[in-house]
Amino acid sequence: MSPAGGQGDRSGAAAIRSVLRIRPFRRLWIVLGAASFGDWLGLLATSVFAAAQVSGSTAKGAAFGSLIAVRLLPALVLGPLAGVFADRFDRRWTMVICDLLRFLLFASIPLLALTGASGGVVVSWAAIATFLIETITLMWIPAKEAAVPNLIPRARLESANQLTLITTYGLTPVLAALSLSVLDRSVRGLTGGEVPSWAEPAQLALWFNSFSRLATALVVAFGIKEISQGQTDERERTEQSMMHQFSEGWKFIRQTPLVRGLVLGIFGAFAGGGIVIGTAKFFAASLGAGDAAFYLLFGAIFIGLAVGIGLGPMIVREMSRRRWFGMSIVLASASVLVLAFAIHLSMAIVGAILVGAGAGMAFLAGTTLLGGEVADEVRGRVFAVVQIGTRLVLILAIALSSLLVGVGGSRKLTIADLGVSVSSTRLLLLAAGAAGIFAGISAFGQMDDKKGVPVLADLWGSIRGRPLMPAEPFVSSGLFVVFEGGEGAGKSTQLAALAERLRGESRDVVVTREPGATAVGERIRSLVLDTAGAEAPSPRAEALLYAADRAHHVATVVRPALIRGAVVISDRYVDSSLAYQGAGRTLPVQEVSWLSSWATGGLKPDLVVLLDVDPHTGLSRVESRNEGADRLEAESLAFHERVRYAFLDLAAADPKRYLVLDASRPAEEIAEAVARRVEEFLVDPGGIVHPRPAHGPDTTVQPELSDAELVGLEHRT
Numbered sequence: 029m030s031p032a033g034g035q036g037d038r039s040g041a042a043a044i045r046s047v048l049r050i051r052p053f054r055r056l057w058i059v060l061g062a063a064s065f066g067d068w069l070g071l072l073a074t075s076v077f078a079a080a081q082v083s084g085s086t087a088k089g090a091a092f093g094s095l096i097a098v099r100l101l102p103a104l105v106l107g108p109l110a111g112v113f114a115d116r117f118d119r120r121w122t123m124v125i126c127d128l129l130r131f132l133l134f135a136s137i138p139l140l141a142l143t144g145a146s147g148g149v150v151v152s153w154a155a156i157a158t159f160l161i162e163t164i165t166l167m168w169i170p171a172k173e174a175a176v177p178n179l180i181p182r183a184r185l186e187s188a189n190q191l192t193l194i195t196t197y198g199l200t201p202v203l204a205a206l207s208l209s210v211l212d213r214s215v216r217g218l219t220g221g222e223v224p225s226w227a228e229p230a231q232l233a234l235w236f237n238s239f240s241r242l243a244t245a246l247v248v249a250f251g252i253k254e255i256s257q258g259q260t261d262e263r264e265r266t267e268q269s270m271m272h273q274f275s276e277g278w279k280f281i282r283q284t285p286l287v288r289g290l291v292l293g294i295f296g297a298f299a300g301g302g303i304v305i306g307t308a309k310f311f312a313a314s315l316g317a318g319d320a321a322f323y324l325l326f327g328a329i330f331i332g333l334a335v336g337i338g339l340g341p342m343i344v345r346e347m348s349r350r351r352w353f354g355m356s357i358v359l360a361s362a363s364v365l366v367l368a369f370a371i372h373l374s375m376a377i378v379g380a381i382l383v384g385a386g387a388g389m390a391f392l393a394g395t396t397l398l399g400g401e402v403a404d405e406v407r408g409r410v411f412a413v414v415q416i417g418t419r420l421v422l423i424l425a426i427a428l429s430s431l432l433v434g435v436g437g438s439r440k441l442t443i444a445d446l447g448v449s450v451s452s453t454r455l456l457l458l459a460a461g462a463a464g465i466f467a468g469i470s471a472f473g474q475m476d477d478k479k480g481v482p483v484l485a486d487l488w489g490s491i492r493g494r495p496l497m498p499a500e501p502f503v504s505s506g507l508f509v510v511f512e513g514g515e516g517a518g519k520s521t522q523l524a525a526l527a528e529r530l531r532g533e534s535r536d537v538v539v540t541r542e543p544g545a546t547a548v549g550e551r552i553r554s555l556v557l558d559t560a561g562a563e564a565p566s567p568r569a570e571a572l573l574y575a576a577d578r579a580h581h582v583a584t585v586v587r588p589a590l591i592r593g594a595v596v597i598s599d600r601y602v603d604s605s606l607a608y609q610g611a612g613r614t615l616p617v618q619e620v621s622w623l624s625s626w627a628t629g630g631l632k633p634d635l636v637v638l639l640d641v642d643p644h645t646g647l648s649r650v651e652s653r654n655e656g657a658d659r660l661e662a663e664s665l666a667f668h669e670r671v672r673y674a675f676l677d678l679a680a681a682d683p684k685r686y687l688v689l690d691a692s693r694p695a696e697e698i699a700e701a702v703a704r705r706v707e708e709f710l711v712d713p714g715g716i717v718h719p720r721p722a723h724g725p726d727t728t729v730q731p732e733l734s735d736a737e738l739v740g741l742e743h744r745t
């Protein structure tokens with residue numbers, strides 16, 4: 029899989045500019061920004077407004093709290109059906125109708141207040157209207173989320189999500205809070221403190237919220253008709269009953285490993301986040317810090333979120349988004365553990381920033397994966413489940429953790445007589461961190477698209493711009509033996525002897541070589557080795573030519589023969605490139621390795637017979653053939669020395685796969701040793717470490733690739 033929506037080689041800013049050039053998305057982003065600003069304003073204003081309608085601190089607190097609670101209620105009651113709307117009906121009209129209704133409902137709250145209704149009536153209506161607005165929002169969000177992937181190319185989905193998430197959760201809430209406070213001051217300043225009720229900032233904010241929804245409805249209806257166009261055919265959508273579509277959605281989530289992993293991971297992350305929020309006050313106190321520390325920790329989480337969403341893709345670059353998602357959850361959860369052990373505020377702030385960064389990256393990767401990899405016809409339902417589930421998990425986690433901490437938070441558990449005190453807040457954080465790590469690892473396991481590729485090496489390779497690649501899926505029932513060594517080591521001699529022996533046992537044997545085993549290879553061979561006439565290729569061009577020969581050789585000769593069960597014996601393979609172009613030409617060995625691995629799709633030999641010979645000896649054998657030296661044979665002695673030691677180093681790094689023989693021994697002795705080793709393989713095929721058949725739909729890789737041989741692949745979307 030390519031990283032869904034990965035940004036490739038573009039810088040973050042360039043990727044975002046390119047996404048904004050897509051007209052329907054740009055329009056949607058602008059109105060969503062305005063609407064999100066209005067929503068945040070509305071959220072703050074409705075609550076403040078409701079509190080302002082009653083007197084007495086208890087009543088004010090109850091009014092404020094009940095409005096917030098009412099916003100969460102619809103998700104529990106009506107949530108499960110919301111996604112069906114997004115998948116069943118035209119998403120553009122779903123969004124438009126929802127926004128028109130929200131426009132009316134938002135406007136109705138300050139309108140009722142203007143009629144002179146009593147505070148109690150206004151608060152009750154505000155609660156009912158908020159409940160209805162939230163219910164409508166439940167249908168609007170999956171419709172919008174499911175529509176976005178149809179507006180932009182998949183490769184730009186991540187940038188689009190970055191932009192939307194930063195706008196919705198970073199810019200607009202801060203702007204809304206600032207605007208509300210500036211509005212409040214200005215209105216009070218202008219009216220000298222005698223603010224008429226219609227000009228109350230909370231009322232003005234509600235009007236803004238209302239009209240921002242009207243604007244969204246109009247722009248979506250008349251300016252982004254593409255939302256309707258991208259959707260699955262209407263007949264297909266309405267053929268099934270709603271109940272059937274509802275159960276289909278759940279079945280899809282249960283049975284699809286990617287979605288299961290995503291849902292599990294997202295819920296785990298939100299549970300962890302909820303516990304951090306629920307315990308934050310007590311945690312700040314356990315650090316011996318007061319309210320200021322509490323706010324600092326909260327700020328740190330938001331800074332981390334912004335860093336994760338804004339910079340995450342630039343850091344991990346082309347890494348598989350499935351892997352990035354699981355790793356981000358593990359990072360966030362491990363950082364919760366840091367919080368559990370924090371002994372100083374500075375340590376806690378670092379932990380909180382990392383929690384935020386991990387959560388932000390997981391959120392971005394998860395949203396992008398859902399948008400890019402879930403089919404259009406079920407996308408709305410999947411988004412709805414995530415949306416509702418996260419709300420539920422968050423509320424439960426906050427409620428339960430604050431309850432538990434409230435019961436035991438002020439106490440300290442003293443372990444035996446050791447004098448070690450452990451606050452229950454920290455124990456809870458510890459449990460949350462551990463559970464989060466478990467959820468992250470489980471999600472990773474369910475979704476991993478590079479099974480068998482070492483995780484940390486892949487991460488490090490990705491950060492450096494060269495993610496490791498899984499081997500191409502293929503099932504070999506043959507044996508792949510390669511002869512390597514310097515010039516005149518006796519490779520052709522040994523290869524011929526082995527082939528003859530195996531053919532004598534009636535085995536299917538394919539003798540081949542690099543470069544030059546195919547017609548294309550012959551031409552490449554003459555380009556790299558002929559000394560007469562033609563201009564010599566530069567070192568990088570030489571490396572590419574050998575890789576091109578290898579790619580064609582593997583695809584047309586080696587793999588087909590291995591698939592049919594033949595013993596393939598090749599005179600030189602990847603190690604020659606590492607030794608000659610890497611050590612000999614002093615090109616970066618990692619890059620040469622990357623190139624070869626890409627060319628071969630990760631195919632490695634079962635056995636490499638390295639014939640080690642002193643270059644003096646080898647070159648003098650070649651000379652005695654009186655055929656003249658080719659371009660590489662004509663290289664300096666120092667060059668051939670470097671080649672020799674590079675071969676020996678490669679063999680030392682992976683001794684199981686190599687048979688190193690002293691090539692100055694008599695040819696018959698060497699042939700005997702080679703035959704013995706090859707017979708071992710043939711007698712005991714279980715000992716062969718070539719690619720095995722896949723064990724399931726996702727295990728399409730060679731599990732035995734060593735770290736050194738797994739090299740980067742530039743993923744393209």
Ligand SMILES: Nc1ncnc2c1ncn2[C@@H]1O[C@H](COP(=O)(O)OP(=O)(O)OP(=O)(O)O)[C@@H](O)[C@H]1O
Pocket residue numbers: 513514515516517518519520521522649650653691692693694695696698
């Ligand atoms: N063990 C050995 N002892 C002495 N001479 C050998 C031995 N093996 C091969 N030779 C001789 O050395 C020469 C080179 O051998 P061969 O062509 O097999 O080597 P090679 O590694 O394939 O060479 P190249 O690097 O040119 O492909 C030949 O003349 C061969 O007869």
Ligand SMILES: Cc1cn([C@H]2C[C@H](O)[C@@H](COP(=O)(O)O)O2)c(=O)[nH]c1=O
Pocket residue numbers: 515541542543557574599600601602604605606608609660661
């Ligand atoms: C595969 C491969 C080969 N070379 C060099 C090594 C030799 O000098 C020639 C091949 O000649 P031979 O007589 O067939 O052994 O090419 C290389 O530099 N890089 C490679 O990948």
